[in-house]
Amino acid sequence: MQPENRSGDQKRSxxxxxxxxxxxxxxxxxxxxxxxxxxSFxxxxxxxxxxxxxITYHFAKREELMKQVVLTVHDSMDQALTARTxxxxxxxxxxxxxxxxxVHYCAEHPAELVAIGQIADAARDAEAARTWSEEQNARTLTELEDMFREGQRAGELREFSPRVMAVTVLAAMEAAPAELWARPDTDVSEYARELADLVERAVRAA
Structure with a gap:
């Protein structure tokens, strides 16, 4: 008899x-x-x-496993970035x-970034994971916009469109994994510092 699949919301040991x-x-x-x-499984x-x-005992469908990969990587990234900020x-x-x-997270977790990138771009059976990734992207943009507005109200950031700046900064950050993957000899600390310098010059009040 096949054991009941435990991939749902049941409490796990x-x-x-x-x-x-x-x-x-x-x-x-x-x-x-x-x-x-x-x-494949x-x-x-x-x-x-x-x-x-x-595997099928814990994840009934490939789509379910791929979504869990995306969730796991994003949770790991959130924890790392929260610790820094x-x-x-x-x-x-x-x-x-x-x-x-x-940037440092990308350099330290190349396999994770490759995996979620391929899942996000993948075919039909990764639809749930891709949808979740798009929702996460939208939340990140909103959080950046809110941060920029608060910084402007505090007088620490210059006047600009929070939405345009959020899209620009996120795009610059998301370009990092591919660049680091393609150029493994990149000085990660220098890359991170240069990118942060560019962003700071773009947003800091005079």
């Missing part, structure tokens, strides 16, 4: 959470190595050293910490 984390990590590594299209199971049936002493300082933190 510590062991089940650990197994799901193992599967997600194996999925990230598999996509980074052979690409999204070839990352069989290949992921081989990477994790488990049976394909154990929480002690900032102003809007410019917080923005610099955000930009530099993102």
């Amino acid at each position: 510590f062991i089940e959470d650990a197994r799901r984390s193992q599967i997600v990590a194996a999925t990230i590594a598999t996509i980074a190595e052979i690409g999204y299209a070839k990352a 069989v290949r992921i199971a081989q990477r994790a050293g488990i049976s394909p049936g154990l 929480e002690n900032a002493d102003g809007y410019v300082s917080a923005l610099r910490a955000l930009v530099e933190g993102f």
Whole structure:
């Protein structure tokens, strides 16, 4: 008899959470190595050293597993960026910490960025993950806009369109993973500092 799939909202044990984390990590590594299209449950199971049936026990559909990969990477990124920005002493300082933190996260987690990038661009069975990624992007833009408006009201940032600046800054940040992947000899600290300098000059009040 097939065990009941536990991929829904049922309360999971510590062991089940650990197994799901193992599967997600194996999925990230598999996509980074052979690409999204070839990352079948069989290949992921081989990477994790488990049976394909154990994956379907935790994730009934490939789409569900891919969405969990996106959620896991974004949660990890949010935690890393929060740690960098929480002690900032102003809007410019917080923005610099955000930009530099993102670049360093990309450099330290290349496989994760490759995986979620391929999932976001992938075919029909990643629709839920892609939709979630688009929603996350919209939330990030809104948060940047709010930050810029608050900084302008505080007199720390110059007058500009918060929406235009948010789109521009996010696009510059999102270009970092591909650049670092294509040029592995890049000085990450210098890249992060230069990008933060550009953003600061664009927003700081005279």
